[in-house]
Amino acid sequence: MKLQSVLVALVLVGFAAPAFADQAKPAWDGVPEGLFQNYVVDQGLKELGYDIADPTAVPALPLLLTAVANGDLDFYPILWVPLHNAFFKQAGGDEKLVRVGTITKNSIQGYLIDKKTADQTSIRFLEDLKDPEKAKLFDIDGNGKADLYGCEPGWGCERVIEHQLDAYGLRDTVEQKQGGYFIIIPDAIERIKAGKPTLYYTFTPLWLSSILRPSKEVVWLNVKKTSLPDGQAGNTVVEGIGNLGFPVNDQKIVANKVWLGANPKAKKFFELVQIPIEDVNAENNLIFSGEKSNEQIMKHATDWIAAHQTEWDQWIAEATAAK
Numbered sequence: 523m524k525l526q527s528v529l530v531a532l533v534l535v536g537f538a539a540p541a542f543a544d545q546a547k548p549a550w551d552g553v554p555e556g557l558f559q560n561y562v563v564d565q566g567l568k569e570l571g572y573d574i575a576d577p578t579a580v581p582a583l584p585l586l587l588t589a590v591a592n593g594d595l596d597f598y599p600i601l602w603v604p605l606h607n608a609f610f611k612q613a614g615g616d617e618k619l620v621r622v623g624t625i626t627k628n629s630i631q632g633y634l635i636d637k638k639t640a641d642q643t644s645i646r647f648l649e650d651l652k653d654p655e656k657a658k659l660f661d662i663d664g665n666g667k668a669d670l671y672g673c674e675p676g677w678g679c680e681r682v683i684e685h686q687l688d689a690y691g692l693r694d695t696v697e698q699k700q701g702g703y704f705i706i707i708p709d710a711i712e713r714i715k716a717g718k719p720t721l722y723y724t725f726t727p728l729w730l731s732s733i734l735r736p737s738k739e740v741v742w743l744n745v746k747k748t749s750l751p752d753g754q755a756g757n758t759v760v761e762g763i764g765n766l767g768f769p770v771n772d773q774k775i776v777a778n779k780v781w782l783g784a785n786p787k788a789k790k791f792f793e794l795v796q797i798p799i800e801d802v803n804a805e806n807n808l809i810f811s812g813e814k815s816n817e818q819i820m821k822h823a824t825d826w827i828a829a830h831q832t833e834w835d836q837w838i839a840e841a842t843a844a845k
Contacts, residue, residue, distance in 0.1 A: 546781075546788065549586050549598040550577035553704075554814045555728060556600055558805045559625060559797060561823035563599045563775065566795060569838050570787045582676045587613035590778050597777035597792070599625055605678045605771050608752035620782050623792040626773040626799050631679060631725035632766035633670070633743040634734070635660070639719040640741045648743045648767065649690050651721075657695035659719040665697075671710045671722035672698035681751050682768060683723060689749035696721075714739055727802035729810035742766060790844035794837040801826060 546567050550560050560577045568574055578595055580586035583606065589595045591614040601610065601621060610619060633648050639659060640646070651657045651668055660668035673679035680700065687693050699706060707730065713720040714734060724730050734740045745767035748758045756769030775792045782789050805822045813822070827834050 544571055544785075545573045545575075546785075547575045547594075547596045548577045549590055549595040550579050551583065551586060551598075551600070552579040552581035554809055554819065555806050557816070557819045558802065558822050558826075559599045559773075561820050562797060562826060563597075563625070563792075563795060565823060565827060566791050566834075566838065566841070567788060570791060570841055572788065583678065584609050584612060584676070587619070587776065590776060591618035593778050593780065595778075596781045597775055597788075599775045600773045601776040602629065602678065602771045603774050604754045604756050604769055605631075605682070607754060608681070609678060610776065616779075618779055619776055620779050621774045621776050622782065622789060623775050623795060624772045625775055625795060626727065626797050626802055628799055629726055629771040629773060630760055630763075630766060631723070631768045631771070633721065633723055634736065634740040635722075635743060636714045636718075636720045637737070637739055637741050638717060646741075646744060648686070648692070648745050650743075651696050652691050654695050657692075660696075660721040662699075662713075667694075668696045668721050669699045670696055671706055671720070672700050673723055674703040675700055677703075679723065679725065679768075682754075685751035686745070686749060686767060690745065710734075727799050727806055729803070729806040732803065732807050733810070736763075786844040787841045791837060791841035794840060797826070 546564075548560055548564055550557060557577070564574050564577070578589075580589055580595075586595075586598060587601075587606075587609050590598055603621060610621070613619060635645060643656060643659070645651070645656055651660075654666065657668040658666055660670075662669040670683070672683050680698070683698050687696055687698065707722065707724075710720050710722045711730075711733060736742055742763050744764040745758075746765075748765060748767055750769070754769060756771075758767055758769050759765045760770065777788075777792065805826070808822055809819070813819070
């Protein structure tokens with residue numbers, strides 16, 4: 523399946539397309555690990571009789587949400603709440619957009635270090651890295667600061683990390699190493715496999731935690747207090763792990779308000795469809811193992827639907843009956 527790339531100029535100009543019933547233009551963040559959810563939702567709309575365009579890739583989330591708000595695209599299936607609340611508001615908020623349903627629940631994120639260093643030093647809290655000697659253990663570039671493999675710019679998590687470096691007094695001892703997340707994170711994997719002290723950020727669902735397993739190769743760091751930017755709020759304490767400093771997130775479908783109002787079948791389906799986080803993790807592991815072509819990810823989606831056929835058929839029936 524050919525995937526389109528939206529023109530940034532079109533997004534910025536914001537020409538609003540008419541909200542035609544039974545047509546849909548899905549947005550995609552450009553990350554293969556997010557395409558599975560896109561294809562599951564797209565397949566549901568196809569079964570409801572929609573003419574579905576290929577997912578349009580917009581790697582910068584603020585631009586993606588602006589495109590949906592302006593009607594250039596119709597929906598995006600994996601908006602993180604509350605992580606992406608600020609982007610949602612900046613794109614027009616409730617006046618232009620609707621967050622509907624919960625496609626995946628209980629996504630967590632936070633900071634980890636290799637278990638070897640954790641056991642040797644008793645580092646358990648992110649704030650422990652205020653100690654220059656402890657921070658130096660994770661120095662890669664030789665400037666004396668801990669190098670944190672961080673969040674890709676534009677994802678939203680980088681705003682939390684930068685805020686917390688200030689809030690926890692870590693600016694002088696820790697710096698965020700940024701770039702394409704899936705470009706820099708293999709280096710963290712190799713460092714840990716080589717037994718070198720390593721500090722990194724990650725999130726779930728994702729294949730990484732099946733490679734660097736918490737309590738096996740790595741351990742989650744806690745924070746002593748929660749401090750968040752952008753008015754974010756929510757439970758940051760995860761049973762069996764502690765306070766990760768990031769709220770537990772739900773992933774919701776966000777849609778253009780006008781388009782959604784004209785499409786009750788789609789709205790009902792969005793309210794019903796759910797993919798357990800364990801299933802997204804399992805699909806992401808297939809991507810990590812090499813099954814990452816568009817055709818292979820589409821098969822992951824259709825295989826998942828077949829494995830949940832009874833529930834799926836009920837969702838389609840209820841959505842078909844929506845007025």
